Amino acid sequence: MRIKNFTDVTATKIDNDQARGISARVVIGREDGAENFCMRVFQLAPGGCTPKHAHAWEHEIFVHEGDGGIFGNGAWHPFLRGTVVLVEADEEHQIRNSGTETLTFVCLVPSTAPEL
Amino acid sequence: MRIKNFTDVTATKIDNDQARGISARVVIGREDGAENFCMRVFQLAPGGCTPKHAHAWEHEIFVHEGDGGIFGNGAWHPFLRGTVVLVEADEEHQIRNSGTETLTFVCLVPSTAPEL
Numbered sequence: 001m002r003i004k005n006f007t008d009v010t011a012t013k014i015d016n017d018q019a020r021g022i023s024a025r026v027v028i029g030r031e032d033g034a035e036n037f038c039m040r041v042f043q044l045a046p047g048g049c050t051p052k053h054a055h056a057w058e059h060e061i062f063v064h065e066g067d068g069g070i071f072g073n074g075a076w077h078p079f080l081r082g083t084v085v086l087v088e089a090d091e092e093h094q095i096r097n098s099g100t101e102t103l104t105f106v107c108l109v110p111s112t113a114p115e116l
Numbered sequence: 117m118r119i120k121n122f123t124d125v126t127a128t129k130i131d132n133d134q135a136r137g138i139s140a141r142v143v144i145g146r147e148d149g150a151e152n153f154c155m156r157v158f159q160l161a162p163g164g165c166t167p168k169h170a171h172a173w174e175h176e177i178f179v180h181e182g183d184g185g186i187f188g189n190g191a192w193h194p195f196l197r198g199t200v201v202l203v204e205a206d207e208e209h210q211i212r213n214s215g216t217e218t219l220t221f222v223c224l225v226p227s228t229a230p231e232l
Contacts, residue, residue: 001186001188001189001201001202001203001204001207001209002201002202003186003188003193003199003200003201004199004200005196005198005199005200006178006198006199006200007198027178027200028176028200028202032202033202033204034174034176034202035174036152036153036174036226037152037153037176037224037226039176039178039200039224041178041200058150058151058152060144060150060153060155060224062122062143062155062157062178062180062222064178064180064198070117070119072117072119073117077117077119080121082121082122082123082180083119083120083121083122084119084120084121084122084143084144084155084157085117085118085119086117086118086144086148086149086150087117088117088149091117093117106178106222108153108155108176108224110152110153
């Protein structure tokens with residue numbers, strides 16, 4: 001059994017033209033012995049966003065806290081505390097923080113995908 | 117893309133000799149098109165607990181809110197907002213709510229396991 005608080009994991013900061021204000025953590029991954037899927041926790045600062053992109057693996061997402069939106073199927077949808085999302089393989093998506101507090105969400109990928 | 121709030125999914129209530137005060141929801145599963153792993157959300161009432169058991173698949177857990185403990189490796193460990201846990205296959209484990217509010221956690225299993 002591996003137990004930790006997600007905040008104890010060192011965050012990777014991402015801030016460029018397409019992805020702004022992101023702190024990303026692999027909290028349960030291959031190094032922990034997770035063989036089938038990988039848990040990451042993302043935090044977006046107010047105004048932050050992930051890139052609008054698509055890839056060959058799915059996401060399973062749970063919103064822990066904050067206020068934002070997710071783009072998919074050609075429109076933006078509310079992305080709030082308690083929202084869950086399945087982003088299917090090859091589906092274009094983007095997440096943004098439209099609130100005034102940090103947006104924190106859990107995002108899982110299969111172990112065939114890059115962990116970060 | 118499938119988007120919902122976890123509270124919009126019908127809960128299965130579990131209350132017996134070994135598992136008390138549980139509301140369990142499959143929030144992203146086979147019916148949604150999730151092929152590799154399944155997201156469930158569990159809520160334990162104050163005093164509630166999951167059974168002490170082991171099985172042939174792993175859990176990846178994220179604690180959304182509340183105050184409790186998880187048993188593993190022969191001892192109880194704090195299980196609080198932001199705690200993440202990898203329970204490995206065949207490892208005995210149990211979760212309890214030792215607080216005064218509902219304990220809510222996300223728990224993922226590979227698609228080879230029962231969804232609930």
